Amino acid sequence: MQFTLFEAVIWSLVIVLAIIIVILIFYLKILRRNIRVKEKNNIKYREKIEKLLIEYIYAEEEGELLSKKQKAIIKQFKKGLVSKRKRIIITETFLQLDQQVAGHMIEQMNSLYKKIGLLNYAIKKLRSKQWHIVAIGIKDLRHFKVKRVRSSISKLINHHREEVRREAHLYFIELFGFEGLNFLDNLKVPLSEWDQILLLGEVENFEYDETLDLKKWLESNNDYVVLFVLNIVKLFNRLETKDTLIDLLQHKNAEIRIKTIDIITHFEILEAKEFIIQRFSEISDKEKVAFFKYLEKVAEIEDAMFLIEHVNNNNFEIKHRALKILKRVDVNLYNKLEKNSEDAEYNRIIDYLDVSYGV
Amino acid sequence: MSKKKIVLAEDNSVLSLLLKFRLEKDGHHLLMAKNGKEAIELIENENPDLILTDIMMDYVSGLEVISHVRNKLESKTPILVFSSSGQEEMVLKAFNLGANDFMSKPLSPNELSIRVKRMLL
Numbered sequence: 001m002q003f004t005l006f007e008a009v010i011w012s013l014v015i016v017l018a019i020i021i022v023i024l025i026f027y028l029k030i031l032r033r034n035i036r037v038k039e040k041n042n043i044k045y046r047e048k049i050e051k052l053l054i055e056y057i058y059a060e061e062e063g064e065l066l067s068k069k070q071k072a073i074i075k076q077f078k079k080g081l082v083s084k085r086k087r088i089i090i091t092e093t094f095l096q097l098d099q100q101v102a103g104h105m106i107e108q109m110n111s112l113y114k115k116i117g118l119l120n121y122a123i124k125k126l127r128s129k130q131w132h133i134v135a136i137g138i139k140d141l142r143h144f145k146v147k148r149v150r151s152s153i154s155k156l157i158n159h160h161r162e163e164v165r166r167e168a169h170l171y172f173i174e175l176f177g178f179e180g181l182n183f184l185d186n187l188k189v190p191l192s193e194w195d196q197i198l199l200l201g202e203v204e205n206f207e208y209d210e211t212l213d214l215k216k217w218l219e220s221n222n223d224y225v226v227l228f229v230l231n232i233v234k235l236f237n238r239l240e241t242k243d244t245l246i247d248l249l250q251h252k253n254a255e256i257r258i259k260t261i262d263i264i265t266h267f268e269i270l271e272a273k274e275f276i277i278q279r280f281s282e283i284s285d286k287e288k289v290a291f292f293k294y295l296e297k298v299a300e301i302e303d304a305m306f307l308i309e310h311v312n313n314n315n316f317e318i319k320h321r322a323l324k325i326l327k328r329v330d331v332n333l334y335n336k337l338e339k340n341s342e343d344a345e346y347n348r349i350i351d352y353l354d355v356s357y358g359v
Numbered sequence: 360m361s362k363k364k365i366v367l368a369e370d371n372s373v374l375s376l377l378l379k380f381r382l383e384k385d386g387h388h389l390l391m392a393k394n395g396k397e398a399i400e401l402i403e404n405e406n407p408d409l410i411l412t413d414i415m416m417d418y419v420s421g422l423e424v425i426s427h428v429r430n431k432l433e434s435k436t437p438i439l440v441f442s443s444s445g446q447e448e449m450v451l452k453a454f455n456l457g458a459n460d461f462m463s464k465p466l467s468p469n470e471l472s473i474r475v476k477r478m479l480l
Contacts (some may be wrong), residue, residue, distance in 0.1 A: 050373045054380050099371040102465035105377075 040263055045086060049093045052076060057108050067295040091140060092120060098112055098143050113144045126152050131161040138167035142174055150176075158188050166195055173202045178209045184217050185227050191224040200231055208236055218244045223253045230259045234266050254284055261290040268297050277306055285315055292321035304330040311337065312346065320349050362388040363479050364405055368398035368412040369441065374466070377402070381441025381468040381474060399427050402436070403452060409478055410438045411471075414449045420453055429457035437478045441466065 004239050005009065026155050059069040066074075074340070079087040094113060098106065113119055118140075125137025126149070134156065141149055169191075172180035181203075191199070200279075200355065217229040218241060233241050248260040264272045276283070276291050283291070293312075295303065295309040307329070308321040327334040364389050369375040372393070374390045379389045390405055392398035396418045399404060402410060414421040421440055426433050440453045447462065450461050 046372075050376050053373065054377050057377070058380055060382075093373055096371060098462050100371055100374040100466060102378065102467045105468070105471075107463075205370065 006214055024198050042085070042089060044088050044092060045080070049077075049080070053093060053097065053109075053112075056112060058283075060108070065219065074112070074115055077112075080235065081117055081121070084311065085119060085351075087118070090116075094118070095140075095143055096254075110144050114146075118143070119146060122146070123149060123152070126156075130163050131159070134159070134163070135163045135167045138164070138171050142167065142171040145175055146177055154183065154186070157183050162192065162195070165189060166198065169199060170194065170202065173199055174227065176329070178204050178212050181212070181217075184222075184229070184323060187222055187225055191228050195229050196224075196231065199228065200235065203232060209303055214238055214241055215244050218248065223256060223329075225260055226251070226253075226256050226308075230256070230263055234263050236266075239267055242267070242269055242271070245269065246275060249275060254287070257283070258286055258290050261287060261294055263296055265294040267289070270298055273298060273303075285318075289317050292318055296321060299325045299329050301329050302334050308333070312341075312343065316345055323349050323353055362386060364388050364390060364407040365409045365411060365475070366390045366392060366398055366401045366405065368392040368395060368416060368421065370394055370413060370416045378411055378471065380467060381472055381478040387475070387477070387479075389453070393417075395421060395424045398424050402412065402428060402429070402434075403432065406434075407436060409475060410436055411441070411475075412438065413429050413441045414446055414453060420447065422456060425456040425458050439474060439478060450472075 056070055056073045059067050059073065061067040077090060080090055094109060098109060108350065117118070122137050122140040122144070126134050126139070128137070138153055138156065141153070150172075153168050153171050156164055157172075159165050172183045174180070210341050214229055214233055217225050218233070220226055220229070230248075231239070233245070241263060245260055245264055245267075246269070248259055249264075251257050251260070260278070261272075272294070276294075280288065295307075299307070304326060307322045307326040310318055313319045313322065313328065323334070323337075326337075337350075338356075339347075341347055363386075365382060367375055367378060367382075367389055369378070369391075375391055375393075379391060380423055382389055382413055390401045390407060392401050394417045395412070398412060398416075399419060401407070402424075404426070410424070412421040412424050425440070425444055427437060428438065437459045438457065439462065440450065440458045441464055442450045442453075443464045446463075450458075450463075453461065460469060460478065462474065
């Protein structure tokens with residue numbers, strides 16, 4: 001049987017492809033086997049490390065710096081650190097327990113972390129050229145409360161990757177409390193909303209510190225710092241910042257102005273009322289709405305004429321709040337208002353306030 | 360005196376090992392569950408004297424474990440729940456379902472040991 005050239009090429013290709021497929025099948029089989037073996041070894045090593053860690057914690061003997069058993073366990077940990085895979089497992093195991101237990105055990109774990117040399121590996125990570133390694137390094141140092149690397153981490157607060165910055169900021173707040181907030185002095189980059197939520201979550205746990213000077217951060221050139229500190233002012237009711245808050249009503253950033261009105265509303269600062277009324281025509285609609293929310297809390301009968309000016313405002317929310325506040329502060333004047341208008345929204349609000357409101 | 364049987368349902372393997380070590384030192388017999396499903400199986404088969412359970416677990420949560428013990432098995436076995444910060448509402452639900460006590464994480468194993476002793480009286 002003789003093949004044409006074309007048929008010969010096709011058959012050769014089929015044979016070559018079949019060989020490649022067979023090789024690939026074997027390769028995948030070996031690969032899968034290796035992954036399974038590796039996973040099995042990891043589980044086995046993890047179990048060993050967990051057991052060693054618990055044994056170390058309970059092997060403490062009164063009056064002795066380190067018991068014989070503890071010294072032997074440290075040796076075993078150190079042996080594992082040479083391998084990167086084992087080092088990762090050891091760190092993960094430490095972190096897994098670090099968040100779950102309290103008191104003396106945490107101190108024991110932190111000291112073990114340093115004794116076995118994991119601390120040096122974490123410090124080395126800070127010098128890595130890969131940003132994610134740097135972030136992991138800071139996270140490890142934060143979890144194990146290593147304060148002596150403060151100056152190295154302070155250089156990372158303006159890192160170009162937000163993941164690294166976030167870890168650096170959390171490091172300062174978690175380890176140094178209110179004092180850690182001083183990193184805000186040198187912050188040149190944005191603080192995202194998520195970052196602010198994370199940081200506020202930590203700040204909430206702080207003991208109240210009256211001596212903390214928030215004013216300097218309310219005057220920061222970094223708008224994100226101002227916004228973040230406004231949240232702290234509200235959280236800890238720092239009313240002594242009142243004058244700075246009134247100054248912030250003229251800030252160039254609209255978001256800060258709105259947030260400031262929100263804080264002023266929270267504190268019910270009366271001095272801000274006249275200040276905003278005088279500038280009312282210049283401020284944005286969002287600020288106007290925020291101001292009417294403030295008036296809901298602080299308006300009095302002498303504000304009735306200002307409210308009358310806005311009962312026909314084009315903005316529904318302003319119109320609604322103006323009528324509602326007017327009814328509260330000066331019901332006689334409110335009753336004298338025309339109850340029927342060409343503006344359907346106005347009629348609906350009046351109807352709501354007169355008939356349904358409060359029912 | 361026979362050892363008291365305690366079911367410990369906790370998905371953090373290191374923590375559960377640590378608590379097991381501590382409570383076994385106190386002379387208890389620990390039955391370990393990695394999730395709520397395993398905990399329910401152990402409770403049904405072993406009829407423990409005390410149940411310690413985390414609130415958040417895979418497959419079946421701690422709340423479901425409590426509900427199963429109190430409503431389906433109609434058992435009065437004391438239950439202590441572990442919660443993390445931010446799970447206050449879950450703790451209230453746990454009490455409504457019939458939990459007897461709670462401890463928030465991070466845990467103090469010594470405090471747990473005292474509470475366990477008190478609950479087993």
